[in-house]
Amino acid sequence: MNLKIVVLIKQVPDTRNVGKDAMKEDGTVNRANLPAIINPEDLNALELALSIKDKNPNYSITVLTMGLPKATEVLREALYRGADEAILLTDRRLGGADTLATSYSLAQAIRKIGKFDLIIAGRQAIDGDTAQVGPQVAEKLGLPQITYAENVVSYDESGIVVTRRLANGLETVKAPLPCVLTVNGSAKECRPRNAYRLQKYKYAAVASEAEKFPEEIKALYDSREWLKIQEWNADTISADANQIGLSGSPTKVKAVQSISFTAKECLSINDDAQLEQLVETLIKNHTIG
Amino acid sequence: MEDKNNIIIYCEIDEIDGKAIVADVSLELLTKGRQLADRLSAKLDAVAIGRNLSAVPSQVMPYGVDTLYVVDDARLYPYTTLPHASILCGLFATIEPQICLMGATCIGRDLGPRVSSASCSGLTADCTELEIGSHTDVKTGKEYSNLLYQIRPAFGGNIVATIVNPDHRPQMATVREGVMRKEIVDANYSGRVVNLDANDFVKDDDFVVEILNREIQRSTVNLKGAQIVVAGGYGVGSKENFGLLFDLAKVLGAEVGASRAAIDAGFADADRQIGQTGVTVRPKLYIACGISGQIQHVAGMKESAMIISINTDPAAPINDIADYSIIGSVDDILPKFINYYKKHSK
Structure with a gap:
């Protein structure tokens, strides 16, 4: 048995630090303006894959992401932590996709990968919190799904126990097998970057990035197959134009409203005497007690 | 099964002591579904999939269900994805509902995307409001009326987005438990019950995923029913400091809640989460300790009758909706609060 695992990862804006210029006029998110991180639960997914591979170094892990060209950053991060191969799916035509169009595009890319036994993704991404892409990829590929996965107990030819x-x-x-797992944040935390791999994959890049490398490094890149991150577009994955991007998305953002609370009268309690008086009032009017 | 273009609610079934119980979140959605159906002059349908479902009709009918579809088969409980998805897709193909709602639970969030993908219908997760309205497509200028507005905070809670699904049916949405209120329409309301045979929908392949073991605990936390909630955020600072919230909750007869940030930091267990991705509460008193007041959290507690915030930062957004803001640190204020309470309550 030689498992081939595909891990789906996503570069997400760090939603804890959203600035004013984050939104575009059409209501979609301008990701280019935000600090970008690897989605936290996708790291749990990667760790689950790595822990399976720990038992058999012949197993292979391919990480796949769909996003802007700069999403190669999260692919490199996955290589540093133990993935064997990385694929970037990027194309303007894929932009503005809702979860369904995203799932279709990812499923097409997985079909293009061809042989796989296990697809592992994070349960949900922090920018949308929808938890829909994993199950929808499973449906598109006609595979069973196991959501909220925390731990792999065992696996053999007859299947995987989770x-x-x-x-x-x-x-x-x-x-x-094959099936799709989506991994919960309660699963084991991902191992850190490995110092040896950090050196080995330092110049891992897609071809268009490598074009800008200094000559020496470009020569190195050309001679070392493992540095080559594959870059795919809508044509590579034979995507149906009606099922990708905005036009492939049944859901549309009608309106977006920035948050502003309407302030009501708020009494400020600044010292112990005021606090004692408040507690007394709450008891008298039967709010407490 | 000739009735088409209705609103359908997927009723989640839990089995307690061998009896099939419809989940609270499903009853809440039946209430919302009834309102939407009235607004659209459509009918309200419900579907229950499981085993030993004879007790289900009497549980759902008072919420104004016109047609309840029952698929009763020993293989359909406990829930697994594929047979339930096949049944819903098959049923949708026949009755062509315009709207389908389900709970944003571990089941609804597993089943909803599978079904929406199979029916190419689009799905909005964790809606906090559902309304009916019109829509004009910006590009084509095409006008739509009577669409479901699926409203939810997005993008880390920095925006509230209204999502529509103009061209595909059903319009699907999930909603967390507690977000909608459940309300009986008429104790004697009696819609019809249509029993369906699972074999008309499922195939053997749908049963490839096998449940080997279940360790299900009923949560002892009852946030929804609590009159007073003492909730802590990241500003509480540590799991030890969270103990102070339990101390206060004990003397006040309150329940302890937490923001997502506090749970992510390991200060409290996940079943205490209040907010968009947790439970929604409407107590008579909400004491927010070290909670900054992010929109996702506020979505789950803003209807509290009275809100007291305890925060070192007078400018924390939570104070915009608070009735009282106590300026200070949680570890300083809470012991004093308890002392003053003991002093004056006798």
Whole structure:
């Protein structure tokens, strides 16, 4: 048994630090203006894949991301941490996609990869919190799905046994391979970058990035296959133009409203005497007690 | 099954002591679904998929269900994705609902995307409001009326987005438990019950995922029912400091809640989360300790009758919706609060 694992990762804006210029007029997010990180639960997904590979170094892990050209940053990050191969799916035509159009595009890319036994993704991304892409990729590929995965108990030719972390407990399920797992944030944290791999993949890049390398490094890049991150577009994955990007998205953003609270009268309590008086008032009017 | 273009609610089934119980979130959505149906002059349908479902009709009918589809088969409980998805897709193909709502639970968030992908219908997760309205496509100028506005905070809570699904049916949305209010329409409301045979929808391949073991605990946390909620955020600072919230909750007879930031930091367990991706509460008193007041959190508590915030930062956004803001640190204020309470409550 020689497993081939595909891990889906996403570069996300760090939603804890959103500035004013984050939104475009059409209501979609201007990701270029934000600090970009690897989606936290995708790191849990990568770790799950790596922990399977730990038992057998012949297994291979391919990381796939769809996004802007700069999403190669998260692919390199995955290579530093243990992935074997990386694919960037990027194309203006794929932009503005909702979860369904995204899932279609990713499923087409996975079909293009061809052979795979396991697809692992984070449960949800922090920019949308929808948790839809994993199950939708599974549906598009006609594969079973295991969402909220926390731990792989065992696997063999007959299938994979996984525990799922649900709101009210733990469920252990078995699914045949190939299948899609989406990994919960409660799963094991991802291992850090490996110093040796950091050197090995320092110049990992897509061809268009490598064009800008100084001559010596370009020569190095050309001679070392493992540095080559593949760059795919809508044509590479034989995408149907009606199922990608904005036109392939059934859901449309009608309106976007920035948050502003309407302030109401708020009494400020600044010292112990005021606090004691407040507690007394709350008791008297039966709010507490 | 000739009725088409209705609103359908997927009723999540839990089995308690062998009896099928419809989840609260589904009853809340039936209430919302009834309102939407009235607004659209459409009917309200519900679908229950599971085993031993004889008790389900009496649970859902009072919420104004016109047609309840029941698929009762021993293989359909506990929930697994594929058979439930096949049944919903098959049913949709026949009755062509215009709107489908389900709970944003571990089941709804597993099933919804699968079904929406299979029916190419689009789905909006974790909606906080659902309304009916019109829409003009910016590019084509095409006019749409009576669309479902699927409203949710997005992008880390910095915006509220209204999502529409102009051309595909059903318009699908998930909603968290507690966001909508459940309300009985008429205790004697009696719609019809249509029993369907699972074998008309599922194939053997749908049962490839096997449940080997389930360790399900009923949560002992009852945030929704609490009159007073003491909630902590990242500003509480540590799991130890969170103990102070439990101390105050104990003397006040309150329940302890937490913001997502506090849970992510490991200060409290996930079943205490209040907000867009947790539960929504409407207590008579909400004490927000070290909570800055991000929109996702506020979405889950803004309807509290009275809000007191305890925060070192007088400019924290939570103070915009608070009735009282106590300026100070949680570890300083809470012990004093408890002392003053003990002093005056006797």
